Amino acid sequence: MTQIASGAIPADRAPPASLARRTERLHRLVFAGLLVLLVVAPFVAYPIFLMKVMCYALFALAFNLLLGYGGLLSFGHAAYFGLASYVCAWLLKTHGVPPEIAVLCAVGASALLGLIFGAIAIRRQGIYFAMVTLALAQMIYFFALQATGFTGGEDGIQSVRRGWLFGLFDLSSDRVLYAAVAAVFFGSTALIYRVIHSPFGQVCKAIRDNEARAISLGYDANRYKLMVFVLSAGFAGLAGSLKAIVFQIAALPDVHWSMSGEVVLMTLVGGLATVFGPIVGALVIVSMQNYLAEFGAWVTIIQGAIFLVCVMTFREGIVGRISKKTGIPL
Numbered sequence: 001m002t003q004i005a006s007g008a009i010p011a012d013r014a015p016p017a018s019l020a021r022r023t024e025r026l027h028r029l030v031f032a033g034l035l036v037l038l039v040v041a042p043f044v045a046y047p048i049f050l051m052k053v054m055c056y057a058l059f060a061l062a063f064n065l066l067l068g069y070g071g072l073l074s075f076g077h078a079a080y081f082g083l084a085s086y087v088c089a090w091l092l093k094t095h096g097v098p099p100e101i102a103v104l105c106a107v108g109a110s111a112l113l114g115l116i117f118g119a120i121a122i123r124r125q126g127i128y129f130a131m132v133t134l135a136l137a138q139m140i141y142f143f144a145l146q147a148t149g150f151t152g153g154e155d156g157i158q159s160v161r162r163g164w165l166f167g168l169f170d171l172s173s174d175r176v177l178y179a180a181v182a183a184v185f186f187g188s189t190a191l192i193y194r195v196i197h198s199p200f201g202q203v204c205k206a207i208r209d210n211e212a213r214a215i216s217l218g219y220d221a222n223r224y225k226l227m228v229f230v231l232s233a234g235f236a237g238l239a240g241s242l243k244a245i246v247f248q249i250a251a252l253p254d255v256h257w258s259m260s261g262e263v264v265l266m267t268l269v270g271g272l273a274t275v276f277g278p279i280v281g282a283l284v285i286v287s288m289q290n291y292l293a294e295f296g297a298w299v300t301i302i303q304g305a306i307f308l309v310c311v312m313t314f315r316e317g318i319v320g321r322i323s324k325k326t327g328i329p330l
Helices: 016-043 047-067 078-095 099-121 126-146 174-196 199-209 211-216 221-247 257-270 277-291 298-313 317-326
Strands: none
Touching: 016 047, 016 174, 047 174, 047 221, 047 257, 047 277, 078 099, 078 126, 078 221, 078 257, 099 126, 099 221, 126 257, 174 199, 174 221, 199 211, 199 221, 211 221, 257 277, 257 298, 257 317, 277 298, 277 317
8 A cells, every 4th residue: 555645654564454453443433433423513513613614624625635645735726726617517507407407507507627637837937837827717706707697797697597407406405405416425435536546647647746657657647637637627626516506606716815715725724635624624714704794805814824823833734744643645
């Protein structure tokens, strides 16, 4: 088993086979605990808040897949999140399609956009790659601002109907919608986990760590980069489409550059290149946004201060630090 987290303990402190067994056991327990938490949470917390956390956690997981395991820093991931939000909201409100079809179409649109933008961006590396993704994302922002017939411009697409899931479940009920979002979130987390630990994920990590060596072994680095870029864009689109259904609106903040900055913050606070770090990071950031809202613009300053503390005291993030202390990748 290869290391999952960048802060994992070297093999000389524990036999590889033993470490692998303990890691697998712990991950199963974490997934079981996450499942129990998802079942219990709506009885002790506001379902809308919980669904917001899950949407942004899925967005952060998608971004972490690209940066943490693909080694590609994107400053424009809001493009896929926001486009899917608009597509889903437009299909639900304008054409009255079932929510499952709207979500699938939105994910397909974000994945297609990721394929196009990824094919352009992977031709560059490092800061140039990041700047290209930012520039391309800004194109989507200005498109959303000007294409008022589709996006509603500055007003966005409001009063989106949630509809009936598979014609059986009325999503206008927050409890029913929570169950659907929780199921999608848990399934997506498990799928991302499987991708990370698949042969494809191992090759992506090899390219991240030493691209020249991976190429010398016969791997087409650009092909793998593009594939992980499209996967990340698709999962980001899934998060955006769920967000549009939960809040019944798609608006310009979904495609603004600040949204791309927020997902970077969530990932780094939780723990880059950790499986469960982005979930913790999203919970921390969304909780601050909700419970510190009375401070107004000071929320951004508080977030910046917390980010500064994280960078100065534990660069691995919350989960990354726990992983480093315990010696078990998380």
